Amino acid sequence: MAEPLKNLLHPGLVKEMATHISRAAPDFDGGRFTGLATAGMDALELMQRADRIRQALAQTLPADYPAAADILRRALPAEGRPGLSGWALLPVNQFVSEYGLTHFDLSLALLKALTPHFTAEFGIRRFIHADEDRALAEISGWVTDPNHHVRRLASEGTRPRLPWAMRLPGLVRNPHPILPILVALLDDPEDYVRRSVANSLNDIAKDHPALVADFVERHIDDASPARRQLLRHASRTLLKRGNAKALANFGFAAARGIEATLAVSTPVVVFGDKLGFSIDVTNGDTAPQRLMIDYAIHHVKANGTLAPKVFKWKQLDLPAGARQTIIRDHAIRAITTRVYYPGTHRIEVLINGTISASADFDLRME
Structure with a gap:
């Protein structure tokens, strides 16, 4: 410790x-x-x-x-x-x-x-x-x-x-x-x-x-x-x-025709382990796009409400019609700046600042 x-x-x-x-x-x-x-x-x-x-x-x-x-x-x-x-x-x-x-x-x-x-x-x-x-x-x-x-x-x-x-x-x-x-x-x-x-x-x-x-x-x-x-x-x-x-x-515009599918590989996370997730991103536009991909985790607070925290993830240039899968692990462990509480949390993926996909996961404090 x-x-x-x-x-x-x-x-x-x-x-x-x-x-x-x-x-x-x-x-x-x-x-x-x-x-x-x-x-x-x-x-x-x-x-x-x-x-x-x-x-x-x-x-x-x-x-x-x-x-x-x-x-x-x-x-x-x-x-x-x-x-x-x-x-x-x-x-x-x-x-x-x-x-x-x-x-x-x-x-x-x-x-x-x-x-x-x-x-x-x-x-x-x-x-x-x-x-x-x-x-x-x-x-x-x-x-x-x-x-x-x-x-x-x-x-x-x-x-x-x-x-x-x-x-x-x-x-x-x-x-x-x-x-x-x-x-x-x-x-x-x-x-x-x-x-x-x-x-x-x-x-x-x-x-x-x-x-x-x-x-x-x-x-x-x-x-x-x-x-x-x-x-x-x-x-x-x-x-x-x-x-x-x-x-x-920084060269980013509003995303056009972007399709995003979020998959959580660890729908139940035990405190101290990692949240695993991935996103499939498809550029359905006729032009290439520069994408800034971040994610927000909505943590459960003591009163049961959710509070988001945004994390940087990836920047990529996606050609027209192209599809890319991105995988991420996010550690859920003790830190000095946050107190974790059990319950249903939410993860959202933001592409050029806009929420493009979301999913829930449960955190257990075992």
Whole structure:
């Protein structure tokens, strides 16, 4: 069984934090900090543990925020010397976010300094929420930073719907202020940064589909393979929803004369096994067609209703009159992002965004 996520923050890590902070500030009470941070830790989940450590920092660092921020900055790794890094910086993000708003520029500079050693995407969001114009004016300058972690922070930290983090309602309503940041990073040399840009655009597409479809159309002509991959990933929600403009951006049109027959080879699936299915696709049109074939599984929820989740499957060019069979196995096993319930589930096949075939299967939790 996988290690629980909460154990990313553990007593040993807290002791390491105390060591690094004590090096930066010899009068820091590392023993008291460790005791406060680890009290009752076993019963806490990941973000609760981070908040407990954040509280311990507040109780043991100087009450003067600039002095505390200076200690934390000096406790970061430097010139081959170890320091605060990795998951130890999650509660530091929280500390800066909680206590640093009245020292806006100092706090943003600290978050920029720590992001190469973990990420500051969680910490900067309260600053964007508090004063969007002021925060984005600073963050926009990071798109040319020589450190790719800082450049990624410019796109990842401004995502309107960043998972695990506070939502940015202003940017959910109006994402236009962050579009120049995303444009500047479209051709970043680091895939790590480009994936962040794609994820931000995909966030925006959930609330403003036409905006993102138009954005992709403007930037796809003569695009490099890397940029094209970014724009395709940015369009994934739109493509799964069958957005006509998004489909057209990648050469897909509404399917014409397509016949699809779905067969489920495992009508009863025991949890932990695989759902097996296949589809026969025939192009009954007089012209070849480019097809994007996905499938959606409608999972049973706790209240007995069904909730769909779309999965990517296959892209193919099917000549006029041609027929092709495609086979797939889909694992039904424990994952951290879904709770499975027994009962009748449904599978649907989508061709160019349109439901073309469906069937049911039963899941047993044995």
